[in-house]
Amino acid sequence: MTWRAYLGKTMTGEVGPLLDAVSGSLDVVLNDVARCTVTATEASLDGVSREWWSVWAGCVLVSFEDWYQPETLIAACPITAPVKQDRKAGTVTFECAGVEALLDKRIVLDRDFRPGDEDKLRHSTIAWDGVSLGSIVGRIVERSIRKRNGFLPIVIGPEEKAKRQRTYEGWNLANNGAWKRIKEITEVIGGPDIAFRAEWANDERTLFQWRLVTGTEAQPGIAQEVTPVWDATAARSPVAAISVTSSAEALANRVYCTGAGEGAGTAVRMAEAGTIPEWFPLLENVITDSDSENHDLLKQKAEAGVATQALDQISLSIFSDETAPIGSWHVGDLVEVVTRGWLEVPDGAHLLRVIAAKYNLDSNKVDVELQQDRLGVELAW
Numbered sequence: 001m002t003w004r005a006y007l008g009k010t011m012t013g014e015v016g017p018l019l020d021a022v023s024g025s026l027d028v029v030l031n032d033v034a035r036c037t038v039t040a041t042e043a044s045l046d047g048v049s050r051e052w053w054s055v056w057a058g059c060v061l062v063s064f065e066d067w068y069q070p071e072t073l074i075a076a077c078p079i080t081a082p083v084k085q086d087r088k089a090g091t092v093t094f095e096c097a098g099v100e101a102l103l104d105k106r107i108v109l110d111r112d113f114r115p116g117d118e119d120k121l122r123h124s125t126i127a128w129d130g131v132s133l134g135s136i137v138g139r140i141v142e143r144s145i146r147k148r149n150g151f152l153p154i155v156i157g158p159e160e161k162a163k164r165q166r167t168y169e170g171w172n173l174a175n176n177g178a179w180k181r182i183k184e185i186t187e188v189i190g191g192p193d194i195a196f197r198a199e200w201a202n203d204e205r206t207l208f209q210w211r212l213v214t215g216t217e218a219q220p221g222i223a224q225e226v227t228p229v230w231d232a233t234a235a236r237s238p239v240a241a242i243s244v245t246s247s248a249e250a251l252a253n254r255v256y257c258t259g260a261g262e263g264a265g266t267a268v269r270m271a272e273a274g275t276i277p278e279w280f281p282l283l284e285n286v287i288t289d290s291d292s293e294n295h296d297l298l299k300q301k302a303e304a305g306v307a308t309q310a311l312d313q314i315s316l317s318i319f320s321d322e323t324a325p326i327g328s329w330h331v332g333d334l335v336e337v338v339t340r341g342w343l344e345v346p347d348g349a350h351l352l353r354v355i356a357a358k359y360n361l362d363s364n365k366v367d368v369e370l371q372q373d374r375l376g377v378e379l380a381w
Contacts, residue, residue: 001066001320003361005038007052008059010078010102013153013207015061016052019044022091024361026062026075028331030354031186031193033179034098036060036077038361042090045083053094055079060096061198061208064326066364072327074359076198076208078102099152099196099210104179106144108168122171129165133185134192134214136166141212144178153209154196162217167294175291188300192220195332213332221353222332228324230316231338238324239337240317240365244345252285255305259292267293271302313371314345314352320364331357335370 005024007016024038038060045053052058058079065071077096084093110124126143128136138156145152166185168176185191192215201207213222232239253276259267276282287305292298316337320326329335331354340347352370359366 001364002064002071004063004065004071005040005361006061006063007048008061008076008208009052010057010059011149011151011153013201013209015206015208017044017048019060021361024062026077026359026361027356028075028098028359029356030195030331031183033100033104034075034077036062036075036096036098037093038062038096039091039093042085042087042092045092053079053083055082056102059208060094062359062361064320066320066325068320068322069325069327071205073198073200073208074327076210099154100179100182102152103141103144103182104177106147106150106178107173108140108143108176108178108181109170110143112147112150113170124170126168126170127165128167129163130161131164132160132162132192132217133164133188133190134194134216135159135162136164137182137185137192137194137214138212140178140181153201153207155209155211157212157214160216164217172291187304188297189303190217190220190300191304192216193222193332195222195330197330221334222330224330224333227334227336227351228329229336229338230318230324233338233340236321238319238321240319241315242317242339242345243315245313245315250305250307252283252305253280253308254282254284255287255302256284257287257289257298257302257305259289259294259298261293267295267298269295269298269302271299271306273306273308276308313355313369314350316368316370318366318368320366326359326364326366329354331355337370 005019005021019040022039027035056078059076062075063071063073077098079094080097081095110126113121128139141154186194194214196210196212198210201209215221230239231237254272256270261267285305287301318324333354335352335354336349337352338349339345354368355371356369357366
């Protein structure tokens with residue numbers, strides 16, 4: 001088992017020097033910003049020019065290799081804070097985040113406006129239709145990187161035709177952050193899962209890139225070629241521990257969503273569960289999206305907020321082995337978990353989606369969070 005950490009350049013995708021890593025961790029969460037911390041020896045930066053480890057310009061790349069998996073890039077995270085130096089310990093620590101954090105500092109606009117173009121910016125509008133929500137995510141990313149000094153090595157796949165539409169007005173700068181708009185898309189009913197997966201861009205492993213992957217209209221979950229089986233009943237199981245946490249905080253059988261406007265002119269849409277058991281009390285919730293006048297979007301957000309059962313989250317500790325090597329599966333994948341004899345989980349095979357993974361860079365064990373893959377159909381344990 002070998003974890004490696006390299007420096008890289010955010011804009012060019014160049015892979016730089018190997019760090020002499022002492023410790024580190026990586027947290028990856030579905031539809032959210034990855035977080036990474038790596039501590040290396042001070043000598044790792046000897047003779048290394050500053051652009052490799054400057055805030056945002058530099059990246060830390062994390063890879064994994066063992067008997068069952070060739071060296072695989074697990075994450076590429078831009079450096080988000082000045083490097084912390086501990087002279088007594090002789091170490092430097094890098095605080096990093098996924099490329100999503102960089103998109104959080106980009107504004108979605110019709111084009112790359114410059115000083116003097118303010119009036120044109122205010123009156124500009126992006127109006128997209130005829131494609132899927134996943135394709136709209138791709139267009140947001142494309143507009144975000146098509147700017148002066150804006151390039152990022154992100155691979156965007158072909159578009160999918162569908163009857164989806166989004167309108168972004170130039171004057172609404174405070175709400176047009178690229179990552180904010182992407183998050184909104186993942187949170188509506190039928191919204192796709194999205195991920196920016198780091199990968200080697202050539203066989204020599206001297207370049208890296210992020211590949212944008214999204215769900216489709218037919219399948220909001222991200223496509224995968226193989227569904228791993230994590231069999232907790234096997235004699236040599238990769239599953240080291242399992243537990244279940246249930247939360248009823250999000251329960252609501254009627255949801256209101258308010259949008260732009262003031263007083264009686266405020267846009268409002270609502271949604272409710274198709275049936276409510278006669279013995280179950282009414283639970284209401286309010287969602288606010290104060291910048292949106294789109295009634296269809298408000299209705300979709302209200303529908304997404306309806307929840308009529310507690311949410312079960314399954315926690316597993318997984319060892320990298322021939323059945324589940326690190327790097328062979330991703331956050332966002334479906335996994336078949338086979339259980340028997342656990343007090344909190346029914347015996348049998350359960351199809352679950354990986355929603356988070358926490359890696360420790362000195363171990364081949366990963367702490368994984370999974371949820372039932374409902375896709376609009378409610379399950380009960």
